[in-house]
Amino acid sequence: MHQDHSPVVAGVVAAVVGFSSSFVVVLAGLVAVGATPAQAASGLLALCVAQGLGMAWLAVxxxxxxxxxxSTPGAALLVSTGAVAGGWSAAVGAFVATAALIALTGLLPALGDLVARIPVSLARAMLAGVLLPICLEPVLGVAATPLLVGPVVLAWLLGQRLFPRWAVPASLVVALVVVLVETAGEVxxxxxxxxxxxxxxSWSLPALVxxxxxxxxxTMAxxxxxxxxxxxxxxxxxxxRETMTVTGLGTALVAPLGGHAxxxxxxxxxxxxxxxxxxxxxxxxxxxxxxAVTYLVLAAGAAGLTALVTAAPDGVVQSAAGLALLGTLAASLSDALADAHERVAAVTCLVVAASGVTVLGVGAAFWALVAGLVVRAVLRTGGVSASAPGTSPTATSGPARSAGRHRSR
Structure with a gap:
């Protein structure tokens, strides 16, 4: 009987696209919260191995x-957060705490329900605000060094027109070629x-919050x-329940090695x-x-790619990361502003997140949610729900109940 190789090919393509479209964001996020290039390379390697092994276990x-x-949005969040009190070890402690929360979500439905109570518009607005400064990098890069960043943007634009799925990987390949040419074998x-x-x-309150x-x-939303x-x-x-346990355990195992989620x-x-x-x-x-197997193979290249990214001229890799996140930014803005009753609170959340401010040692993402919730509470009237049903999976069901509800569809 003829063996259909479509699943194998699809899996390889998915892993290559997923890796190449966002590994620079992961490296940038880890470095932003204090990792050295070696620690960031370790984190990228560990993440590839953990998700490969976890995927193989669940699939089989x-x-x-x-x-x-x-978590690519999580990595973008780290970029906007920057260094926290306690440095890199405190950031690693925060990754461990995130792992515990993810695992508990599978075990405690109440925790999933609590996350589901965060309005979709605010969760997406916070993400959009986090992404906005990163997505501005191609603009700033073209203005500052057009000969270096211009080819990266052009590759992305042509890719969007000719082969959309590979547009981001193509721009990253061009960025790496630019780095190789500029560094001339210095790596x-x-x-x-x-x-x-x-x-x-280690743990610090600012890092945890x-x-x-x-x-x-x-990561959940x-x-x-x-x-x-x-x-x-x-x-x-x-x-x-098993998926949250596996991903929570995987996050806990990779956190001391530099992985975030x-x-x-x-x-x-x-x-x-x-x-x-x-x-x-x-x-x-x-x-x-x-x-899963492809990710295990790609893990071997984590250190080399990190070395290239570290050696890159300012603006080149950052621009590639910004281009990689444009689609996520567009989707986040669409969800955040879908309900007219939510827009003021959502925009408030977005601009606070985009501001990058740090108050009491806590980054802008947390304060963005606080500001959005406060504005939403003040503007909410007459007990009418401000949430727009059906705008997102989280609008109608909590994560802990998602599997059960989706199973009936």
Whole structure:
């Protein structure tokens, strides 16, 4: 019998697209909160291994094309947060706390319900505010160094026109070529050797409030719940409790090695679970396995890519990261402003998040949620719900109940 290789190909493509579209954001986020290049490379490597192993376990155990990923919105949040009290070890402690919250979400439905009570418009507005400064980097880069950044933007634009799925990877390839040309072999060969760097976690209140809580909210609202919705849309139930346990445990294991968060994939999940994963729905789980193997292979290149990114001229890699996040920014703005009754509170949340302010040692993302909730409470009238039903998966169901509700669809 002819063996259909569609699931395997779809899995490889999903992993390559997912990795190449966002690894620079992950590196930028880790460095922003205090990681050295070696620690950031360790984090990228650990994240690839953790999500690969977790994906393989869930796919084989449940025979479902369930995909995992790192939290790209979470990495963007780290970029906007910057250094916190206690430095890198405190950031690692915040990653551990985020891991505990993710695992508890699967075990305690009340925690998932609490997250679901955060208005979708505010969660998405906070993310949009976090992304906005990063997405401005291509503009600033073209203005400052057009000969270096211009080719990156041009590659992205042509990619959007000719091969949209590969537009971001194409721009990243061009960015890396620019780096290679500009550095002219200055990157030492030894820097490409994969290594892991351990950091003993420490805890500080500003890091827990400014990193752990926003990272948890962003990861749940922008990755886990949409991931469940994508799977449900393709007819696959998600084992919610086990998935949250696996991703929470994975995050806890990679945190001391520099990884920030492991979660359900959202966009690339459709590439494995949808029609591209092959005509036989019962065989699409093999695509998740091939994606897992691909991530394990890609992990070997983490150190070399980090060395190239570290050596890059100012603006080149940052511009590539901004281009990679434009689609997420557009989707976040659409959700944040969808309900006219929510717009003032959402815009308040957005501008506070985009401001990058730090108050009492706590970053802007936390204060953005606080400001948005306060404005929303003041403007809310007559007990009429300000939430627009149906604008997002979180508008109608809490994460802890998502698997059950999607299963019935």
């Amino acid at each position: 155990r449940h025979r479902t094309p369930l995909s995992l990923a790192w 030492p060969v030894g820097a490409a050797v994969p290594t892991l760097a351990w950091t003993t976690p 400014g990193i752990a809580l926003p990272l948890y909210v962003v 922008s990755q886990n719940v949409p991931g469940v919705a994508v799977m449900a849309g393709n007819g696959y139930p998600v084992p919610w 492991v979660n359900l994939a959202a966009i690339t999940a459709a590439m494995v679970a949808g029609p591209e994963g092959g005509p036989d729905r019962d065989e699409r789980w093999r695509g998740a396995v091939s994606a």
